[in-house]
Amino acid sequence: MKFRTLLFSASLIAILFNGLAITSTNAQTQDFLYxxxxxxxxxxSARGKYKVGVQTVNLVNPNQVDILNSKEGKDPSYDRPITIEVWYPASIGADAKTVVYDEVMGTRGDSLRPLTPFTFKGRTYRDAKALKGNKFPLVVVSHGYVGSRFLMTYLTENLASKGYIVAAIDHTDSTFKDANAFQSTLLNRPKDIRFVINEMxxxxxxxSKNIIEGLVDANNTAIIGYSMGGYGVLNVGGAGYSAGLGQFFTGMTGGSSAISVNTAGNAEYEKMADSRIKAIVAFAPWGMERGVWDAEGLKGLKTPTxxxxGSQDDISGYEKxxxxxxxxxxxxxxxLLTYKNARHNVAPNPPPAEALAPGLHIDEYYRYAEPSWDQRKINNINQHFVTAFIGKHLKSxxxxQFLDVQENSNEKDWTGFKPRSSTGMELLHATPAN
Structure with a gap:
């Protein structure tokens, strides 16, 4: 009997190992995309019912302050180029091919991290025919410094498949390819977001004769920002910058006060309140520890956010x-959704395969990766909560059930999560004081 038991156990182990081998092989050959x-x-987090098209649109915002060439408080102007990527519900033919995105690693001007081109696949179709018949709410996405319009395709594609028109911005002077002095990002981030909402x-x-003609419901808009994008979307949403930032900016630009238009209490800033914006998502927004906001400025944020x-964010800070x-x-x-022990990278795509190559600067990997979390899991959780949040405010x-869960995810499985999977997170909720 013992001998038979041992034989059975050995056979079972062999079956299990064979099964694991097959599973591993399938996992390696599966076309798993961001x-x-x-x-x-x-x-x-599941994709929606729509197939998705994507187009690149080149815009120009005329007569903008050329802050990089400001001298002694005199601000020349220039026509500011802005490229956006637009995802939309589409009608797809049988012979259509999915998109391949062209991206770069590195940062322009950094000799330790030279620009290195790479590509990655998406689940969208380049310049596909838009699906007519309905208008769709608008989502505008703003990347970090530095970054690009392709930094969060896991989210932009996903939202478009659920019936949104999604526009992600390449912020001039702030991308991998054209990174420039920081004052341009400080000044232009909210300006770019406002401009793109209007252009969309x-x-x-x-x-308009554009692919998305007749499809955009801009009166139902959400704005999403990561890091410096978070700095931008909060300001566009009503959180005026502090007088301290205005003074700092004036000092670093040789006397230009161009940023004052976005400071709390400025009459022109108050006039820019945009009722079309119904929801804000701010991933790791930068600036509080640097004096960008104060109590009065934050009181101006009245849009649901x-x-x-990450509880260990070492770029934007967490508690303070x-x-x-x-x-x-x-x-x-x-x-406030907090990933316990995560640092700053709670928003990007996973690291590309090229970032794993030996000899590269580790920051190519850490431009995307989180030290304590699987980036793909973070991406799925972000898809889940962003879908729940903007769906509530843009689609009623x-x-x-997905948003009003207990604070500590370790105490009980959060609604919508598989058993034992909602660990290591906290979700806080606060209602307006008045």
Whole structure:
């Protein structure tokens, strides 16, 4: 009997190992792309019902302050080029081919991290025919410094498949390819976001002759920003910058006060409040620890906002950084999702295969990767919560079960998560003070 048991055990082990080998082989050959669902992905991370098209649009914002050439307080002007990538629900022919994105690693002007081209596949179709018949809410996405319009394709493609028009911005002077002095990012980030919302409304209007003509419901807009993108979307959403930032900016630009238009209490800034914006998602927003915001400025944020942070963020800070912004935005209905032990990279795509090559600067890998988390899992969780949050505010979806969960994810499985998978997170929720 013991001998038979041993034989059975050995056979079972062999079957199990063979099964593991087959599973491993399948996993290696599977065409797993950015944004695809992992086995433990939460419910709302799944792609939506729409096929997705994508187009590149080159814009020009005329007569902008040329802050990089400002001298002694005199600000010349220039026509500012801005490239955007636009994803949209599409009608796809049988012979259509999915897109391949062209991207670079490195940072322009950094001899230790020279620009290195690479490509990665998406699940969208270049310049495909748009799906007509309905208007779709607008989502505008702003990357970090440095970054690009392709930094969060796992999210942009996913949202478009759920019935949104999604525009991601290449912020001039702030991308991998054209990184320049920081004052351009400080000044232009909110300006670019406002400009792109307006341009997307024009592209989506009847008579535009663009692919998305007649499809954009700009009156239902969400803005999403990561790091310096978070700095931008919070300002566009109503959080005026502090007088301290204005003084710092004036000092670093030789006397230019161009940023004052975005500071709290400025009459022109107050006039720029945009009722089209119904929701904000701020991934690791930068600036609180550097005096960018104060209590008065944060009171101006009244748009519902979903913050995402790592508890060990060493770029934007956590307790005195992102969490302090969340706590100070007392007039907004707001959430704060915290990845325990994560640092700053709670928003990007996973590292490309090229970033794993030996000899590269480790920052090519850490431009994307989180030390304590699988980036693909973070991506799936972000898809889930962003879908729930903007769906509530832009589509009037009843997503309370996914948003109103207990704070500590370790205590009980969060709604929408598979058993034992919602660990290591915290979700706080605060309602407006008045």
């Amino acid at each position: 944004g695809d669902q992992m086995p433990d992905a939460p419910e709302l 409304e024009k592209l989506g209007a009847k008579g 979903f913050f995402v942070a 950084g992102i969490k302090a912004i969340y706590e100070g935005a007392v007039n907004a209905d707001r959430y 979806q009843d997503n309370a």
